[in-house]
Amino acid sequence: MDSNFMKKPSKATITDIAKRVNMTTVTVSRALNRPEKVKKETLAQILEVARELNYVPNAFARNLKSRESRLFGLVTASLDNPFYGEVIKAITREAKRRDFSLMLFDTDGSAELEARAIDTLLSYQVAGIILSVVSDEDDYHPSYLPKLEMAGIPVVQIDRKLADAPFAGVYLDNQESGYRGISALLEQGHRHFLVVGGPERSNITLSRLAGIRRALDQYPEHTSLDVLHGDYTQGPAREAVSEYLARGKRPDAIFGLNLLITLGSLEAMRQHGVSRNDIQLFSIDQVPYAHLYGEPIPCISHDTYALGLSAINMLLKKIDDPQHVPADAVVKGQLQP
Amino acid sequence: MDSNFMKKPSKATITDIAKRVNMTTVTVSRALNRPEKVKKETLAQILEVARELNYVPNAFARNLKSRESRLFGLVTASLDNPFYGEVIKAITREAKRRDFSLMLFDTDGSAELEARAIDTLLSYQVAGIILSVVSDEDDYHPSYLPKLEMAGIPVVQIDRKLADAPFAGVYLDNQESGYRGISALLEQGHRHFLVVGGPERSNITLSRLAGIRRALDQYPEHTSLDVLHGDYTQGPAREAVSEYLARGKRPDAIFGLNLLITLGSLEAMRQHGVSRNDIQLFSIDQVPYAHLYGEPIPCISHDTYALGLSAINMLLKKIDDPQHVPADAVVKGQLQP
DNA sequence: CTGTTAGCGCTTTCAA
DNA sequence: TTGAAAGCGCTAACAG
Numbered sequence: 001m002d003s004n005f006m007k008k009p010s011k012a013t014i015t016d017i018a019k020r021v022n023m024t025t026v027t028v029s030r031a032l033n034r035p036e037k038v039k040k041e042t043l044a045q046i047l048e049v050a051r052e053l054n055y056v057p058n059a060f061a062r063n064l065k066s067r068e069s070r071l072f073g074l075v076t077a078s079l080d081n082p083f084y085g086e087v088i089k090a091i092t093r094e095a096k097r098r099d100f101s102l103m104l105f106d107t108d109g110s111a112e113l114e115a116r117a118i119d120t121l122l123s124y125q126v127a128g129i130i131l132s133v134v135s136d137e138d139d140y141h142p143s144y145l146p147k148l149e150m151a152g153i154p155v156v157q158i159d160r161k162l163a164d165a166p167f168a169g170v171y172l173d174n175q176e177s178g179y180r181g182i183s184a185l186l187e188q189g190h191r192h193f194l195v196v197g198g199p200e201r202s203n204i205t206l207s208r209l210a211g212i213r214r215a216l217d218q219y220p221e222h223t224s225l226d227v228l229h230g231d232y233t234q235g236p237a238r239e240a241v242s243e244y245l246a247r248g249k250r251p252d253a254i255f256g257l258n259l260l261i262t263l264g265s266l267e268a269m270r271q272h273g274v275s276r277n278d279i280q281l282f283s284i285d286q287v288p289y290a291h292l293y294g295e296p297i298p299c300i301s302h303d304t305y306a307l308g309l310s311a312i313n314m315l316l317k318k319i320d321d322p323q324h325v326p327a328d329a330v331v332k333g334q335l336q337p
Numbered sequence: 338m339d340s341n342f343m344k345k346p347s348k349a350t351i352t353d354i355a356k357r358v359n360m361t362t363v364t365v366s367r368a369l370n371r372p373e374k375v376k377k378e379t380l381a382q383i384l385e386v387a388r389e390l391n392y393v394p395n396a397f398a399r400n401l402k403s404r405e406s407r408l409f410g411l412v413t414a415s416l417d418n419p420f421y422g423e424v425i426k427a428i429t430r431e432a433k434r435r436d437f438s439l440m441l442f443d444t445d446g447s448a449e450l451e452a453r454a455i456d457t458l459l460s461y462q463v464a465g466i467i468l469s470v471v472s473d474e475d476d477y478h479p480s481y482l483p484k485l486e487m488a489g490i491p492v493v494q495i496d497r498k499l500a501d502a503p504f505a506g507v508y509l510d511n512q513e514s515g516y517r518g519i520s521a522l523l524e525q526g527h528r529h530f531l532v533v534g535g536p537e538r539s540n541i542t543l544s545r546l547a548g549i550r551r552a553l554d555q556y557p558e559h560t561s562l563d564v565l566h567g568d569y570t571q572g573p574a575r576e577a578v579s580e581y582l583a584r585g586k587r588p589d590a591i592f593g594l595n596l597l598i599t600l601g602s603l604e605a606m607r608q609h610g611v612s613r614n615d616i617q618l619f620s621i622d623q624v625p626y627a628h629l630y631g632e633p634i635p636c637i638s639h640d641t642y643a644l645g646l647s648a649i650n651m652l653l654k655k656i657d658d659p660q661h662v663p664a665d666a667v668v669k670g671q672l673q674p
Numbered sequence: 675c676t677g678t679t680a681g682c683g684c685t686t687t688c689a690a
Numbered sequence: 691t692t693g694a695a696a697g698c699g700c701t702a703a704c705a706g
Contacts, residue, residue, distance in 0.1 A: 015699075027676055027677075039676085058401070060700090064395070088443070102440070117438075123393050151393070290630070293630040360693090362693095398682070398683030398685085399684055401699065403686090
């Protein structure tokens with residue numbers, strides 16, 4: 001091929017340092033890792049030369065030998081979904097505290113990219129993985145699963161649950177959120193609902209819908225329910241709702257089963273000149289900054305920072321004690337405002 | 338097929354594969370990397386065994402030998418700042434396309450964490466770094482700079498420019514944005530302004546202010562300008578503006594020099610019962626979803642996706658052709674609405 | 675306190 | 691088409 005012209009900016013190694021101080025690499029390695037095991041003067045000398053040469057340890061060499069990495073992997077379908085903002089914050093903070101670094105992957109909703117991400121993470125011998133899969137439908141059986149199980153590294157799932165994976169996870173209280181959301185709307189006097197969810201077979205959507213149906217079934221008065229499905233993103237939700245409104249439908253309230261769906265619904269309402277006085281809007285997940293704009297959108301909000309924290313702590317616990325068998329955790333929602 | 342009784346799933350290596358097919362590691366390695374250089378049957382055999390054993394290449398061993406990594410580093414002060422959402426999206430997408438993985442660091446505004454992030458990236462022999470530093474003040478001279486230069490790996494800065502670093506970058510058109518923003522407000526008839534910026538000595542803030550002052554100086558009528566400083570985050574901006582309003586000050590318009598500052602200012606206004614009819618609000622950077630809520634906040638918006646794209650492409654070009662000396666790029670703002 | 679030896683998993687000549 | 695030998699940078703185990 002080509003490009004052997006690339007000058008290799010030969011980085012300083014412990015061998016270079018060793019030569020300069022007339023010691024062996026072993027001593028240099030020790031000086032760098034267990035300073036107390038080296039004579040003070042030697043140590044000082046080595047450290048100085050190291051600094052002089054801008055020495056940076058080679059993580060690859062170190063890991064190859066020690067079989068231990070300080071790396072976590074985080075895989076999500078969309079890093080830019082505000083829902084994950086706080087999650088990521090929590091995870092990076094805790095990882096940092098424990099001196100781990102993070103490798104982030106945005107799978108952009110693609111199962112193939114998800115598989116690639118897992119492969120890469122595995123090849124980097126990560127100490128643990130936090131995983132939010134692209135689909136939580138029952139028939140999603142990612143091909144990497146056997147590999148991942150066999151690798152024997154701790155995995156914690158968040159938000160979306162893989163149907164048949166033996167990993168613990170942190171999830172939302174989906175049924176309950178649906179139940180409480182629709183109940184709040186019922187209390188306000190609304191009777192006719194449009195619920196906009198994710199994919200028809202997504203378990204999260206199914207659970208939330210189950211909660212909603214449970215509340216409606218219990219309710220003594222007559223109610224009605226229409227349901228639209230999308231893919232948890234804004235565009236499809238907007239289109240579906242827009243088409244629905246175009247058909248002249250006017251429910252009392254629209255219940256978006258996640259943040260982006262709600263925003264998409266709101267867009268559709270605006271397109272059709274429908275105000276939030278005409279149709280009440282309700283969301284699962286809080287719309288960022290909404291409170292700054294006047295009328296906030298009522299919702300079941302989730303403490304996503306806590307979710308991230310819980311996940312990373314499960315991972316860390318598992319790493320500290322591999323015997324430990326973590327149990328699933330659930331983050332409960334809170335009715336806003 | 339034989340079942341697997343191994344309790345400890347020690348990872349398979351090419352040595353394991355080699356044994357199973359009665360070949361050497363060399364052949365296995367070749368089969369995996371240059372399939373065309375291996376006899377078809379051998380290849381098929383090797384690939385099958387590899388799959389059977391759930392083989393995953395060890396990136397560390399590979400890199401140690403080949404001195405070439407498929408890793409990028411991205412360092413920013415706050416991953417959860419919406420400003421970076423699209424930037425990250427663009428970068429992850431392009432990196433993915435070229436089969437690079439991303440290591441993300443959130444320095445949380447701490448110079449020390451920034452230094453650690455760079456060290457880690459260097460130790461992982463990353464192929465390139467995209468860097469948005471914690472401070473763009475002239476006297477910020479991070480200690481890692483010599484190390485980073487010496488490492489000789491491509492670095493592209495974004496948004497915030499390190500005063501004395503020899504790296505190219507992608508920046509915003511700060512002076513111009515200030516100029517155009519205040520001009521828009523002047524045209525609307527506003528004359529008395531409060532500008533809320535970042536740190537007093539931040540070059541970005543200085544540039545934007547310079548643009549603002551230039552416009553005001555040119556303006557024939559009498560105008561006035563107050564300036565408050567914060568740190569580019571929401572809390573301090575809110576406090577500063579709140580205190581300002583508490584003193585009874587009522588400018589015609591408040592100009593927030595970035596998104597979080599504007600949101601903080603808006604919070605302060607709400608605290609003091611000041612509506613956006615009383616005081617016009619203007620921002621640099623677009624407030625996400627604001628248009629969905631009615632009255633959007635007028636602003637100079639920046640195409641942050643383009644910014645990220647530009648940065649990653651500079652990096653890739655530099656990697657493809659190390660001779661290439663990239664020039665700084667500037668992303669221009671756009672007046673909204 | 676310091677050195678010797680050995681090897682992690684992989685790739686790279688060079689040779690067959 | 692395949693293999694033998696060597697070594698990337700580092701650290702563990704055992705001497706001394």
